[in-house]
Amino acid sequence: MTLLDVGGLTVTGRHLIVDGVDLSVSRGETVGLVGESGSGKSLTARAVAGLLPKGLTATGSVALSGRELLGARERVLRSVRGSRVALLMQDPFAMLNPLRTAGAHIAESLPRLPRAARRAEVLRRLAEVGIADPSVATRHPFQLSGGMRQRVALAAALARDPELLIADEPTTALDATTQHEILMLLRGVQRTRGMGVLLITHDLRVAFELCDRVSVMYAGRIVESGPGSGVAGAPAHPYTAGLLAALPSVTATLPRLEAVPGSVPHAEDVTDVCAFAARCGQAEPDCGRARPPLREVSPGRRTACLYDVRPRPRTAPPALAPDAAPAGGTLLRVEELRKEYGGHVALGGVSLDVGAGESVGVVGESGSGKTTLARCVLGLATPDGGRIELAGLDVTPGARAARREGAHRLVQCVFQDPSTSLNPALTVGATLAEAAAQGRAEGRPSVAELLDLVGLPAAYADRRPRALSGGERQRVAIARALAVRPALLICDEPTASLDVSVQAHVLELLRTIRRELGTALLFITHDLAVVRQISDRTVVLFRGAVVESGETSRVLDAPVHDYTRRLLASVPPTP
Amino acid sequence: MAVLTLLGRRLAAALVLLGVLSALTFGLLAASPGGPEQVLLGSRPSTAETRAAIRAEYHLDDPFPVRYARWLGDAVRGDFGVSIYSREPVADVIADRMPVTASLAGYALLLTIAVGVPLGLVAAMRRGGALDQGITLAALVTLAVPPFALSILLLYGFAVALGWFPVFGAGETPLDRIVHLTLPAVALAAAQTAMVVRQMRAAALDLAGQDFLTFARARGLPRRRIWLGYALRNAALPVLTVGGLLLAANLTGSLFVEQAFGLHGLGALLIGAIGQKDIPVVQALVLLGGAIVVAVNLLIDLAYLAVDPRVRHGAVTS
Numbered sequence: 029m030t031l032l033d034v035g036g037l038t039v040t041g042r043h044l045i046v047d048g049v050d051l052s053v054s055r056g057e058t059v060g061l062v063g064e065s066g067s068g069k070s071l072t073a074r075a076v077a078g079l080l081p082k083g084l085t086a087t088g089s090v091a092l093s094g095r096e097l098l099g100a101r102e103r104v105l106r107s108v109r110g111s112r113v114a115l116l117m118q119d120p121f122a123m124l125n126p127l128r129t130a131g132a133h134i135a136e137s138l139p140r141l142p143r144a145a146r147r148a149e150v151l152r153r154l155a156e157v158g159i160a161d162p163s164v165a166t167r168h169p170f171q172l173s174g175g176m177r178q179r180v181a182l183a184a185a186l187a188r189d190p191e192l193l194i195a196d197e198p199t200t201a202l203d204a205t206t207q208h209e210i211l212m213l214l215r216g217v218q219r220t221r222g223m224g225v226l227l228i229t230h231d232l233r234v235a236f237e238l239c240d241r242v243s244v245m246y247a248g249r250i251v252e253s254g255p256g257s258g259v260a261g262a263p264a265h266p267y268t269a270g271l272l273a274a275l276p277s278v279t280a281t282l283p284r285l286e287a288v289p290g291s292v293p294h295a296e297d298v299t300d301v302c303a304f305a306a307r308c309g310q311a312e313p314d315c316g317r318a319r320p321p322l323r324e325v326s327p328g329r330r331t332a333c334l335y336d337v338r339p340r341p342r343t344a345p346p347a348l349a350p351d352a353a354p355a356g357g358t359l360l361r362v363e364e365l366r367k368e369y370g371g372h373v374a375l376g377g378v379s380l381d382v383g384a385g386e387s388v389g390v391v392g393e394s395g396s397g398k399t400t401l402a403r404c405v406l407g408l409a410t411p412d413g414g415r416i417e418l419a420g421l422d423v424t425p426g427a428r429a430a431r432r433e434g435a436h437r438l439v440q441c442v443f444q445d446p447s448t449s450l451n452p453a454l455t456v457g458a459t460l461a462e463a464a465a466q467g468r469a470e471g472r473p474s475v476a477e478l479l480d481l482v483g484l485p486a487a488y489a490d491r492r493p494r495a496l497s498g499g500e501r502q503r504v505a506i507a508r509a510l511a512v513r514p515a516l517l518i519c520d521e522p523t524a525s526l527d528v529s530v531q532a533h534v535l536e537l538l539r540t541i542r543r544e545l546g547t548a549l550l551f552i553t554h555d556l557a558v559v560r561q562i563s564d565r566t567v568v569l570f571r572g573a574v575v576e577s578g579e580t581s582r583v584l585d586a587p588v589h590d591y592t593r594r595l596l597a598s599v600p601p602t603p
Numbered sequence: 604m605a606v607l608t609l610l611g612r613r614l615a616a617a618l619v620l621l622g623v624l625s626a627l628t629f630g631l632l633a634a635s636p637g638g639p640e641q642v643l644l645g646s647r648p649s650t651a652e653t654r655a656a657i658r659a660e661y662h663l664d665d666p667f668p669v670r671y672a673r674w675l676g677d678a679v680r681g682d683f684g685v686s687i688y689s690r691e692p693v694a695d696v697i698a699d700r701m702p703v704t705a706s707l708a709g710y711a712l713l714l715t716i717a718v719g720v721p722l723g724l725v726a727a728m729r730r731g732g733a734l735d736q737g738i739t740l741a742a743l744v745t746l747a748v749p750p751f752a753l754s755i756l757l758l759y760g761f762a763v764a765l766g767w768f769p770v771f772g773a774g775e776t777p778l779d780r781i782v783h784l785t786l787p788a789v790a791l792a793a794a795q796t797a798m799v800v801r802q803m804r805a806a807a808l809d810l811a812g813q814d815f816l817t818f819a820r821a822r823g824l825p826r827r828r829i830w831l832g833y834a835l836r837n838a839a840l841p842v843l844t845v846g847g848l849l850l851a852a853n854l855t856g857s858l859f860v861e862q863a864f865g866l867h868g869l870g871a872l873l874i875g876a877i878g879q880k881d882i883p884v885v886q887a888l889v890l891l892g893g894a895i896v897v898a899v900n901l902l903i904d905l906a907y908l909a910v911d912p913r914v915r916h917g918a919v920t921s
């Protein structure tokens with residue numbers, strides 16, 4: 029029977045944010061809600077739990093086993109929360125009270141019990157979420173890793189044995205391997221308890237792997253829903269099809285990553301038309317006349333598109349052999365690089381080479397030393413030992429300072445978070461002109477050329493970063509890095525904070541730049557599917573040491589080291 | 604371990620601070636107009652003999668560091684010399700005035716916390732509502748009224764016109780003292796309460812947006828647990844800091860209020876001593892004030908240690 033029934037849910041703040049969402053979750057069922065950042069997933073979840081932030085209101089209907097929750101009194105809601113509906117939030121680092129121990133979080137959520145029994149119960153609950161070590165109960169959140177915190181939070185959320193768990197991106201802030209563990213844990217707990225789960229995620233692969241049914245959200249509304257395998261195999265909405273095409277594959281290097289052009293509109297601007305019309309490749313005049321209803325295409329499958337999805341010319345995946353590494357000399361040589369931070373070994377003797385025009389991927393989970401490596405090569409951190417050579421020059425930071433002169437013309441960097449790496453006070457044009465002025469005078473690219481290089485209109489020169497989307501900002505950051513025509517571009521997780529469709533754009537751009545300008549790439553990422561698309565060779569870092577390296581296809585298809593295998597196993601299959 | 608290093612560091616810093624303050628205070632005498640003899644003579648006739656006697660009594664012919672060391676040694680033992688005005692030991696003079704100021708400061712702090720914290724919390728809970736706006740406005744107005752003016756208003760209203768409270772003096776028996784100190788404590792606490800209200804409201808609002816508070820609500824925890832165990836406890840630290848500093852300020856003398864209510868406390872003593880150029884008393888009061896501020900800061904650090912496990916384990920340095 030249906031446990032949760034959401035009908036026509038709208039959330040309004042100063043603008044309309046969620047526009048008529050229908051959802052249902054049955055007992056023992058896992059339903060996925062997927063969509064890009066800002067599509068309204070989190071607010072839908074919070075509206076269901078009656079926990080909307082101040083200033084936002086919900087209308088429509090949220091029924092739990094037939095009982096209406098929307099507009100119910102706070103007292104009623106409080107009796108439902110925790111005991112019938114639990115909400116697990118996105119950021120394990122912010123979800124626990126920093127002043128209380130892990131055990132206290134679980135204990136306070138439990139029903140009343142005598143003291144001794146409560147302690148035993150806390151340990152039992154920790155064991156349920158895979159924490160066997162009883163001392164964790166007495167630790168404070170800051171003493172636990174992200175994965176551990178998420179486990180503790182899950183145990184606290186489940187303490188009153190709710191029938192429905194809403195998990196809002198429970199793994200987004202975690203490492204690939206930890207992510208996988210938590211998702212498997214969630215699945216295990218869901219199965220043993222027979223709970224209903226509403227899993228919110230922006231990761232299509234996660235949704236398809238874990239969920240019985242999936243709803244795709246776009247600009248505040250549901251555009252498609254159906255069984256996971258069905259949606260993955262034959263998307264019934266052009267948007268879903270676009271997202272799937274943008275998804276990089278871990279098993280094959282795709283000849284072209286298809287991005288969805290344009291960006292997500294505000295829910296409010298598209299109430300009476302197809303929300304996707306402006307970006308849809310098969311739009312017809314009809315699409316702009318009325319809002320397409322969520323129509324049933326086959327039992328259990330619904331789409332908000334008026335037409336059948338035209339099949340995409342899906343090129344056979346293994347079409348692209350990795351670009352033969354250009355036969356240049358060695359551009360970057362790192363030898364036995366060591367760096368410690370107060371007794372913690374960040375790099376324990378790392379060696380790697382990047383040839384001219386070559387693309388090398390560095391993968392590993394957070395804390396494996398990836399970023400430290402990049403910072404040393406850029407001269408932003410001083411290594412404790414080892415050597416860095418760029419185009420034959422010794423540029424080891426701290427060694428001979430004079431030699432670094434000119435190194436910034438050889439190597440440039442693109443960072444993870446485009447919103448903080450651009451100066452918000454400067455226009456895009458000023459940022460780019462300033463960067464270009466650092467390079468040699470002859471052949472200095474103009475602002476318009478740089479914008480053109482990254483596929484942005486020249487008019488963007490007058491905008492400030494605030495007025496750009498995440499993907500556009502990242503493209504500006506890339507243009508800035510390219511302004512001095514570096515021989516090597518270091519990319520530190522450049523797509524980690526971007527949605528898949530935007531990620532496809534940026535990855536495709538980097539591939540083009542490499543092909544056309546011959547810029548070598550040192551690409552740092554935790555995402556194996558991304559590394560598959562972008563690099564010739566791959567180096568796997570684990571706890572500050574290289575555990576495996578070689579041709580990307582060899583490393584990913586026939587991993588030798590245990591850790592590489594573990595990383596690969598944690599990637600959900602690409603639909 | 605982290606706790607000990609933290610405490611050690613703080614204690615060392617406190618000692619250095621007091622050392623600097625004491626040197627400055629001592630310099631006060633040496634640098635006073637007419638030289639130390641003139642000051643120490645006070646109103647006595649200045650003849651060659653009296654001056655020589657003073658020089659001998661205070662070892663004024665010794666080099667400065669030796670004099671400073673001797674003075675500091677005495678000061679540490681509580682001997683600040685003799686008041687030039689009353690010819691009584693300075694320590695006795697201060698001990699005589701201390702109780703009034705201490706009870707006034709404690710009373711005012713009690714009022715401040717008892718009224719300020721709940722009002723701040725309520726304002727945050729009802730953010731944007733009529734209650735919040737009323738509280739915020741009242742806090743603003745209170746902050747704008749100078750304590751001296753408020754003292755006079757209170758005196759006129761409650762002591763003169765209504766006759767509920769005595770007009771001046773500090774009272775003898777404990778109960779009497781409470782009655783006598785009520786109006787001064789209110790006058791002193793008003794602006795401070797307004798500050799605590801604003802601080803508490805801001806801290807609680809900051810918390811309200813935090814995920815862990817939403818998560819606590821999502822688990823259906825009772826409202827009391829959320830407000831006490833989550834909001835109050837997490838907001839306590841900034842409020843504690845403000846409270847401590849207010850206490851230090853009150854203890855070192857609430858000049859205007861003591862003056863207005865005719866209370867013979869440390870504030871009144873300081874004003875008198877400055878007027879009479881009674882340098883030993885001024886020195887002792889300045890040093891005492893410094894010691895109180897340093898001690899209160901140490902107490903705040905201890906409170907942080909008690910409340911915040913991250914500080915306790917050295918994960919962050921406050």
Ligand SMILES: Nc1ncnc2c1ncn2[C@@H]1O[C@H](COP(=O)(O)OP(=O)(O)OP(=O)(O)O)[C@@H](O)[C@H]1O
Nearest residue numbers: 041045064065066067068069070071072081084230
């Ligand atoms: N408290 C709020 N007040 C007003 N608008 C908000 C508030 N919170 C979020 N929004 C807006 O509502 C929209 C949807 O936000 P929501 O957090 O639900 O997105 P999401 O799908 O969860 O995205 P993400 O994947 O980034 O978490 C966004 O445009 C956001 O700017």
Ligand code: SF4
Nearest residue numbers: 302305308315333334
């Ligand atoms: S309704 Fe029209 S515009 Fe909208 S997705 Fe379908 S074809 Fe594209």
Ligand SMILES: [Mg+2]
Nearest residue numbers: 069070118197
């Ligand atoms: Mg979200």
